[in-house]
Amino acid sequence: MSTDPRTAPFAGRPWFAANEILAFVVELAALACLSWWGFTVGDSAVLHILLGLGVPLAAIVLWALFAAPKARLRPGLPGVLLVKAVVLGGGATALYGVGHPLGALVMAVVVVANTAVAETLRRTAAGRPVGPDTDSTTDSPESG
Known part of the structure; x- marks a missing residue:
């Protein structure tokens, strides 16, 4: 039986798939919160529109430049986490800014937990670390 290449990253890893879906929802929520905040800041309609559309x-x-899986300028993990903190943390801060402190706290906790789980799951495969610092040829079923 062949595996569909579109679903291969999620095969046999339901927690990974669920966390990736949550990550996408959190990203969309952050953009919505940034837009909501932008549309409420300032005194003029022009500023509302500029910030409401410009900030998100x-x-x-x-x-897209630094944090997306296929980012054009993908930095190392610290850089990616910094961009995620700015964008996703900015969404939580924006939610606080529009008068929803409890929602902002919940969003911040979800962002931190989701990012931690995502980065952990992305760096493990069957319990083994993967990446440029590890030798993927040792202890693999294909090599031996």
């Missing part, structure tokens, strides 16, 4: 657009560009 800036977050999208930042994410």
Whole structure:
């Protein structure tokens, strides 16, 4: 039986799939919160529109350049986590800014937990670390 290449990363890893879906929902929520905040800041309608559209657009560009899985300028893990903190933490801060401190706290906790689980799961395969610092040829079923 062949595995569909579109679902291969999630095969046999339901927690990974669930966490990736949650990550996407959190990213969309952060953009929505940034937009909501932008539309409420300032005194003029022009400023509302500029911030309401411009802040989430800036977050999208930042994410696409540095934090997306296929980012054009993907930095190391500390850089990616910094961008995630700015964008996702900015979403929680924006939610606080529009008057929802409890929602902001819940969002912040979900962001931290989801990011920690995502980064941990992305760096393990069957309990073994993977990445440029590990030798993927040792102890693998294919090598021996």
